[in-house]
Amino acid sequence: MKQYILLVLLFVTLQTKAQTSEIFAPDSIALRGYDVVAFYTEGKAITGSDKFMYNWKNVKWLFASAEHLALFKANPANYEPQYGGYCAYGLARGYKAPTMADTWHIQENKLYFNYNQKVKTTWQKEQQRFIDSANRKWPEVKFQ
Structure with a gap:
């Protein structure tokens, strides 16, 4: 039981560290x-x-x-992905989400990623609105 609790604590610590990374x-x-x-x-x-x-x-x-x-x-800075490579759609909604490499998109010489292809399709429908929203929210969630 003690080992199980230690493993859970280790997992939570690693997850928290990953989410707080820029x-x-x-x-x-x-x-x-x-x-x-x-x-x-x-x-x-x-x-x-x-x-x-x-x-x-x-x-x-x-x-x-x-x-x-x-x-x-x-x-x-020329190559760094927007929002640190986190999902552009997720950032527009105020949270960090992981991404997949096959969802990449370059717009106005900026690299964006999304969670998956389905999310990318949604993001592309109102891309500029989502980018504007993500740009406003990124400073708030950057290190969360």
Whole structure:
């Protein structure tokens, strides 16, 4: 019983830490290890490598190549996803939600993600309204 309680406490602690991070970073790896530069340069989700890793905002960012790593290091703000990679639709509603790499979208040179394809479809119907709402709410929930 004592071990069970310790496991529950550990799980709650890890979940709380993950939710309070500014960046969506399961296991302290940004965006589940996807290369954020690739969304811009390759137009698709590409898994990064530990070989090309960079620590920024207290999480590890992985890249598919030395070139992508160099681009990110030169100006991380150019490639950082909006709302730290959390779901844009969820942020518009005032909460953080995890995301999937296949939901990515670039608008006005900004990278957005959503929880899943169904949520992305809803988000795209009134995208600008949701972005405006998420922009207002992000400072409130950024570190919650």
